[in-house]
Amino acid sequence: MLKFIAKRLLMMIPVMAGVIVIVFSMMYITPGDPTMIILGETSTEEEREALREDLGLNDGYFKRLGDFCYNLIFKLDLGDSYVTGQPVMDTIKARLPATATMAVVSVAFAVILGMILGIVSAVKPYTLLDNVSMTLALVGVSMPNFWQGLLLMLLFSVKLGWLPATGYGTWKHIILPAITVGTSSAGIIARMTRSSMLEVINADYINTARAKGQKEIIVVIRHGLRNALIPVITTAGLQFGAMLGGAVLTETVFAMPGLGKLMVDSVSGRDYTVVQGGVLVIAIMFSLVNLLVDILYAYADPRVRSSYS
């Protein structure tokens, strides 16, 4: 297993190299003059030229790519923001915790709620309970985040006053955005759990478990759910990866200093270095989540485990 993880981590290196080259090249060919952003429209051509020379923008593609990689690998330096002048690494580090915490809480919320709804409807298929669960799931998937966020805010912050409406800092600030982001994932996971459970629940080994005299609830959980987990893990992993990329709308509604908002602001402000660094960090996190998903597969299914070793 350890060997497998080490192998997978090593395999991340070429993936990352690819990401670096693609992201850098995209930024390279994007039209627009960074010096204009830094110095403003009132600057003279001489000033801008001097800055270009200074930033190395006049160098060739390979020279700049080489410099970028060198700085990244040996100094962990992603360059400075064109807009604020702050190091990109620091900017991302400041924004990452909010997004990461929210993603973890959302995915936990989504998995718990989604699996409960999915199991309930799979155990009693085509009944009222099933219909209610699946309608809830559909509503969850369909509800736009910004709207749901506002509704939650209205109820829990304005009417009841239980939770803060905006900002970031305490655990209370995380709850509403996490629920907002997690609801649609919960809906997707509920549908996935239901279909996966329905496939498993008629399997022969479920009858074997019943024939042992096992209680129905334990049959469903121990024998059914564990076998139905793989597709659920896949879905939850994908949702988690997407959340780590930042939930722009939700972060905007709740005024959270997250990665998604940073990225969107940087794109519209043509803050190339921040976009570049942000995309890279998100790609790394996505790869790590994929690895986590593969490890969870092995945990859930011994057949996968033996194929790894």
Add this chain to the structure above:
Amino acid sequence: MDQNVILEVKNLSLNYVTDDGTVYAVNDLNFVLHKGSTLCLVGETGAGKTSTAKAIMGILPHPQSKILSGEVLLEGEDLLKASKKRMQSVRGSKISMIFQDPMTSLNPVMRVSDQVAEVLRLHKAKSRIEAAKMAKEVLLQVGIKEDRITEYPHQFSGGMRQRVGIAMALACSPEILIADEPTTALDVTIQAQVLELMKELKKQYEMAMIMITHDLGIVADVCDYVAVMYAGSIVEYGDRRHIFTNAKHPYTIGLFGCIPDLSIEQEELIPIKGMTPDPSKKPKGCAFAPRCAYATEQCFQETPGNYEIEPGHWVRCLQFRGEDTENV
């Protein structure tokens, strides 16, 4: 009630309600199982053998299946009326079941030792440790080597898996073992080994057994009594001698006609003409009549009763009306 009878199925009828209509799987089924004896349920696919077994175990699929009438009496207690909790304590400890396909009947994500320990923990063992210890003993007894008992089903061959299935079923030394075509999915050499094992263990545990099969070779090998099923009913019932040397029902005779005889030169096998009736249509008269060479006008009109043509040998065919000692 006969002290020697452990299980009695009386007038059992059940159907499945599907979107395409109602399937009459078992129709007015009667049989008794004597202590320590083996009863074979023989018949084609769709004859209602497995449904009967699942009805006895109380594991028919819900809500598609419905028991219309009848009783399943385990030492006088009607299992069809028993509470959920009571059934859970019966299953696995008093009656247990071996399933047809060992490739799918074991949970792929649990160690085989845990799967055997599970049933022990439910009925017999006082602690997990004790259950694990007993599971190991049972697995050794069915011929699984000690260093393999903590492996997963996918690491086992079909025959080994069926041994695990047998271990699970026998772990709590049940009084009745239902084996649903336990060797159908295995290749022939393994079949013999598994059958041998089952026979040996049956003797050792002094169990009664219901063997479901369509293999007449197995019937001849293991059974004391035979019930030939056709379209959800038992058409002929008797001990082994009755069925093998004195079969009376045209269907039973047809079944034996299908077995190739190696002692004579035979160009073709003689199949029973036609198909099993569509179980969603309840035919009028005898269900076998459309395929029966001896069918008369009356066979299509009147449902045959169950006629005892010699002590302990029952035939459900109008030919024998009036020959029986008692009409049931």
